[in-house]
Amino acid sequence: MKKEITIVGAGLVGSLCSLYMTRRGYIVNVFERRKDLRSEIITAGKSINLALSNRGWTALKKAGVESEVKKIAIPVYKRVMHDEKGNLTNQPYGNEGQCIYSVSRVLMNLLMMDLAEKNGANLNFNEKCIDVDFNKNQIKFENTLTKKRKSINSDFIIGADGAFSNVRKQMVDKYNHHYEYNEIDHDYKELLIPAGKNGCYLMEKNALHIWPRGEFMLMALANLDGSFTCTLFAPKKGKNSFEGLNNKKEVENYFKSLFPDFFEIVPNLYEQWQTNPTSNLGIIRTYPWHVKDSTLLIGDSAHATVPFYGQGMNCGFEDCRILDELLEKNNEDINKCFKIFSEIRKPNGDGLQDLSMHNFIVMRDKTADPMFLIQKKIEKKFSNLYPKKWTPLYSMVSFSNISYAEAWKIGMKQEKLMEEVMKTKNIEKVWNTDEIMQKMLFLV
Numbered sequence: 001m002k003k004e005i006t007i008v009g010a011g012l013v014g015s016l017c018s019l020y021m022t023r024r025g026y027i028v029n030v031f032e033r034r035k036d037l038r039s040e041i042i043t044a045g046k047s048i049n050l051a052l053s054n055r056g057w058t059a060l061k062k063a064g065v066e067s068e069v070k071k072i073a074i075p076v077y078k079r080v081m082h083d084e085k086g087n088l089t090n091q092p093y094g095n096e097g098q099c100i101y102s103v104s105r106v107l108m109n110l111l112m113m114d115l116a117e118k119n120g121a122n123l124n125f126n127e128k129c130i131d132v133d134f135n136k137n138q139i140k141f142e143n144t145l146t147k148k149r150k151s152i153n154s155d156f157i158i159g160a161d162g163a164f165s166n167v168r169k170q171m172v173d174k175y176n177h178h179y180e181y182n183e184i185d186h187d188y189k190e191l192l193i194p195a196g197k198n199g200c201y202l203m204e205k206n207a208l209h210i211w212p213r214g215e216f217m218l219m220a221l222a223n224l225d226g227s228f229t230c231t232l233f234a235p236k237k238g239k240n241s242f243e244g245l246n247n248k249k250e251v252e253n254y255f256k257s258l259f260p261d262f263f264e265i266v267p268n269l270y271e272q273w274q275t276n277p278t279s280n281l282g283i284i285r286t287y288p289w290h291v292k293d294s295t296l297l298i299g300d301s302a303h304a305t306v307p308f309y310g311q312g313m314n315c316g317f318e319d320c321r322i323l324d325e326l327l328e329k330n331n332e333d334i335n336k337c338f339k340i341f342s343e344i345r346k347p348n349g350d351g352l353q354d355l356s357m358h359n360f361i362v363m364r365d366k367t368a369d370p371m372f373l374i375q376k377k378i379e380k381k382f383s384n385l386y387p388k389k390w391t392p393l394y395s396m397v398s399f400s401n402i403s404y405a406e407a408w409k410i411g412m413k414q415e416k417l418m419e420e421v422m423k424t425k426n427i428e429k430v431w432n433t434d435e436i437m438q439k440m441l442f443l444v
């Protein structure tokens, strides 16, 4: 008889997971707290957009939906840094043709739900998970409209209910699992650069735009309709923080002086400032990620992170692929698969979180430093000459499937080595010479 499973959460990861599980032949019932987003008219460009990179694509490809997602994805080949005078500097992400992609989170979620449903998953909306009995594999849901409660039994449960997961809370409360939440000192707010005349883009479309300012930064990714979704990441308190931005004058002065080229192309900045929420950011660590052969956590419910490497969704998609591979390899032995998944994915969740915090400093601070850009050029040159000896950290994370834990470990070793190389006298003049390549060869 076919096994019946319950997935809590029809977000990005829950939807992809349900697709994988229907393809394995399970009967898949998904319960989502929100209403069906597909019943509303959605305007692209009014929500977070996400960087989708190699790991995400690998998982989408394996699930057979890569070509559908390509239709809503915009290639992003480089970073473009904006200085305080509006001057631009380019930094390609990888080698020629290598890119990440910008996708609207809402469009992506709608598409993934559609694809999951087309593949046979049963999606239930307005159903909030309020309790889990891990001994009976039973979840209690409350309908958010009628307040009616029901209990659903299944062969096993997958918790894909995001950063504030109730499935995880039940595990932590009932089994005393490790749990920690570390909020960072920075908040974020989204702002939209509208499309120009006839839907044209007011900045370069195929780039991630960054306004690095040391302790804080603004960034932007293109949407399909010609607009850009921008995000300000700034400290909660202190200099240049959200604390000092309370009225029109303060907000406009802030952007005019710190991000002048951005300020010029956003006509309704203060309106947006008032309407859009300011949100906080944090890292969630928990362990184990499963309870026996009953329940498994995937996606943000297991490893929510800060968004600075653009990898949260990518990691969640990778979770789905790895789970599918484990089920395949272990003849669907759920007990074994959940245990192995927990053990092998946890270090990668931690690695992802370390990488994400590290990249915050790189983006907000280092991308404005000419020496950092030289360092990246040296790494790229060396990596092209000796691809077996060196893959730059960004490429390991965004253009490969090397585990996050491994990428973090290798990346930190490389960082130490590059510190030595960058001490070379007149490095800004000699960086492109054989001498530097030889030094790298010696040190590596």
Ligand SMILES: Cc1cc2nc3c(=O)[nH]c(=O)nc-3n(C[C@H](O)[C@H](O)[C@H](O)COP(=O)(O)OP(=O)(O)OC[C@H]3O[C@@H](n4cnc5c(N)ncnc54)[C@H](O)[C@@H]3O)c2cc1C
Pocket: 008, 009, 010, 011, 012, 013, 014, 031, 032, 033, 034, 048, 049, 050, 051, 052, 127, 128, 129, 130, 160, 161, 162, 163, 164, 165, 166, 167, 188, 231, 298, 299, 300, 301, 307, 309, 310, 311, 312, 313, 314, 315, 316
């Ligand atoms: C500002 C920002 C920028 C980001 N940028 C990127 C990026 O560029 N690239 C990238 O890869 N990632 C990025 N991320 C991270 C990415 O958005 C998340 O990692 C991803 O959405 C996680 O997917 P998920 O399905 O695990 O969780 P979610 O997308 O949060 O989905 C969880 C779902 O569960 C539902 N739910 C919650 N509680 C219950 C309940 N009790 N019962 C039933 N349903 C419930 C929710 O309504 C939701 O639909 C970013 C995040 C932020 C905040």
